[in-house]
Structure formats: C-alpha cells, structure tokens
Amino acid sequence: MKKILLSFIGNNDCLLSQGKEGAIISILKEREFDVLYVLYNDNSYLKYASEILLFCKKHYPKLLVRYQEAISINPINYNIVYPAMVSAVNSILAEQGVKDTEYTISLTSGTPTMHSCWILIVLGGIIKAKLIQASREEGIQDLTFALDDFPKLNSEKQLKIELTKTARENKILKKQMFQNYPELVGEHESIIKVKQTIDNLVKYDITVFIGGESGTGKEVVARLLHYNGNRKEKPFIAVNCGSVNENLAESEFFGHKRGSFTGAFADHEGYFGLANGGTLFLDELGDLPLPLQGKLLRALQDGVIQTVGSGSLKKVNVNVISASNKDLKKMVKEGSFREDLYYRLVQAELYLPPLRDRGSDIIILARHFLQEFSVRNQYEKRFGLDAEKKLLNYYFPGNVRQLQNLVKLAYINSQSVEITASDIILPLEENSVYSIEIPSEGVDFDDGIIPAYYQAALRKANGNASEAARLLSLKPHTLRARLKSLSIGNDYEHK
Secondary structure (H helix, E strand, O other): OEEEEEEEOOHHHHHHHHOOOOHHHHHHHHOOOOEEEEEEOOHHHHHHHHHHHHHHHHHOOOOEEEEEEOOOOOOOOHHHHHHHHHHHHHHHHHHHOOOOEEEEEEOOOOOHHHHHHHHHHHHOOOOOEEEEEEEOOOEEEEOOOOHHHOOOOOOHHHHHHHHHHHHHHHHHHHHHOOOOOOOOOOOOHHHHHHHHHHHHHOOOOOOEEEEOOOOOOHHHHHHHHHHOOOOOOOOEEEEEHHHOOHHHHHHHHHOEOOOOOOOOOOOEOOHHHHOOOOEEEEEOHHHOOHHHHHHHHHHHHHOEEOOEOOOOOEEOOOEEEEEEOOOHHHHHHHOOOOHHHHHHHOOEEEEOOOHHHOOOHHHHHHHHHHHHHHHHHOOOOEEOHHHHHHHHOOOOOOHHHHHHHHHHHHHHHOOOOEEOHHHOOOOOOOOOOOOOOOOOOOOOHHHHHHHHHHHHHHHHOOOOHHHHHHHOOOOHHHHHHHHHHOOOOOOOOOO
C-alpha cells in the first residue's frame, strides 16, 4: 500500500533555513509516507518547497517529494481556492491513481479557506483520504468526526455532482476574472474591467494611455500590457517625464554622439534606442516639456530619430505606453500639451480607479502585502478585526502605494502575531474634511477651538510661549498678546 501525504506549504514551513521545522516536517517525523505532495498557491513558495525537498533527501531518502501548483492569488476567496485545489487533486489522482494507495491530507498548513475546501473535497468524494492536523501541544491527530455528521441537503452522490458542477462554473469564472494577471490584485468590478481591457489590448500593437491618481498602479498595468503582448521578448524602458532635464531632454530621449556638446565624453544611447523593438513607457506624461513634445511626435509618426551630434537619421520601432495623473484633455485646451501628440498617444485609454472606490479590495490588498512581508521576514502575522476596520475607514490619498507602506510599517510596529489598530499609523491629511465633524450646535472658534489650540501648544512646549508660538506658526509677541486677552496660560511661565 503506497502512502501519500498532501499538504499546502504554509508560512510556518518557510523557516526551515533557520532551523525551525514547520507542520510538514513535524508530520514526517511521526508518520511514514512514500510520497509527499507539497501544494503551493503562489510561486514565491517554491523557494521554501525546495528547502523541504533538500531536507527530505537528507533525512528521508526513500521519500519521493513532488510539487503541485494550486495557484490562487487570493488564498481566502472560495471561488478561487476551491477550483484550484480540485484541479490539483485531480492531477495527483491522475498521476498516482487510487489502487493500492492511501491518501492523507494535512489541514494544518495553509489558510482556513484551504482547510474548509479540503473537507469539502473529501466530503464530495473527489478523493478518499484521511484528514490530520498537527500542533506543538498535541502532536499529530486524526480527525475522528465522521463526515456523515454533516447535515445532508443531498445524497453524497448528488453532492459530488453539485461540487463538480460548481468547480466547472468556477473554472469558467476564473477565466472571466482574468486570473492570469496576478500582479493586479483585487476583485472589485472596476479592476475586473481593467483586466478585461488589458486582455483585449495585448492582442494589438497600439499606443495606450493609462489614467489615474498617483499610486494606483499605472506602471504595473504598463508592464502587464508589455509582457503579455507581442513585444514581450523585447525591452521595456520606463521613463519618468517629470524627472527629465529639459536642457538634456533631446539627448536623453534620442541619444548623443561623443563630443556633440560639453560633457559628452562618450556615445550615449537614448531611451528610444534602448527600447527599439519593444515598449517605451512614458510615466507622468503631463510633465513632458513642451519643446520636446514636437520632436517626440515626429519620432512616433515617422519612426525615425536623429541622435544629437549625428547628421543621419536612425530608424526605430517603438510602441509607446503613457500614463499621467493629470487631465491631458484640459491641458490640450489650455495649450500646455500638444493636441496632435495627444491623439497620437491616446489611441486606447485605460483608467485605474482610486483605492477608496474599490471597497473590500482594500482588505484583499492589505492581506496580500502582509503575506508578502510575512514570507520575506519568515514570520507570519495577521490583521485583527479592529485593524482591518481602520483600514476600510481610511481615505487613502496615496492609493495602493500608500497602503503597501502602511502595511509594512504596521508589520514592523506589531509586537505580536496579530496586528491591531494601534499598529497602523495613519498620517494626518492636510486640508481634509474627511475626519472633521461639526456638532449640531455649531462651533465657536474664538471661545472654543482657538483657545484649545493655544492651550495644547503650551502643554506641548511645557509652558514655553516662544516654542508654543513656533508650533502655531505665530510670532512670540503675537501669541503672548492673544494669551493675555483670552486670560489663558496663567499657570504657565510665558518665557
């Protein structure tokens, strides 16, 4: 009888290089198996799966270790996880068969969603297997409850049919959700629409403009368009137009010959030359200097450039993807952006929504970033409910980039495995009305709010009026006069 163990690789299994054995090794130490299937939901886990493989080769040389993908970019979404796991199980069954085999499934590693799906898969009869769990306190335990104890809405045969039908429908749904773009994390309808648009645009060699606020992921989308398109084997060159030196812009874009100007000590290949055959991504397009816009238009229309200091033209084949957080149509009307260049660059348009409009994607992204930091630091942490509520209620003016930074800081701040609301430090928003509430009886600036700020500044400055004035952006004598008129600060020493 061949004994086969199936287990996801979890974050606790990623600490083997530090001498810390996770659930998989703990199980192998207590029970004997002929084959181990290490399932992974993300390619980042393959590094740690290889460490388990090397460990087993040394300590369990007769054990055959196999990797099995069950890709799910969101490991807590049943619509994604379940069909991925069913597909993985079917692949294992096709490889190992069911005759003279005994399957065991570990419910320890992986997410709670994965644990539930294992039970559904066994309950549905997709695979006949024992279920076990491992813990430091109680070791390895068989799950002794009978699956027949579950309430039955259908016969087991009918349940299997329904589960198979659901798996098939979810496979279709998975394709509709364009999960082949895992870099673009999220399930909101606006992100699904973006993925659908990408899936359509990559079929064509077309200039695309990506709009959206800063931090929404415009460069991520630009890279997806390139690396899934016809030019994916060629270079992708990203340029921030806002950082281009206007005096050297022509050299930066088209290159220069040695000695063509002071400081040109060697030949220089410009952005167009570097991107030849591939894609040139112009980020912050609205900051492109107006004099350069005309030369850029000529390069795009004619497919030729002239290197600074060269008398000849050079043919280039470059597709341009551009992005900006500015309103280019408004800039065209104002005359700060060329209309002919606008229509040349905006053959197709794609808009990325701000994070605040994406609802529960905030939590999906936060958990995604937290998982990345956990794997990178080889120590798993999770969000408490109060922490996730705090994130959901925040406005995120910096969008996805700001969320990523907040999660990283929260991971560092947290002193335990659970990140709480106090670990999430939100910056004060200048000129923001989102956290301001006006009581129904109104407010009194002269007798209420302003004196309260004066008193708070004095407390902060330990009674030093000069320091308090600095905190309030006032001159010291001005603050002293106001304190006197309001009869504030008698208990402080007005230094």
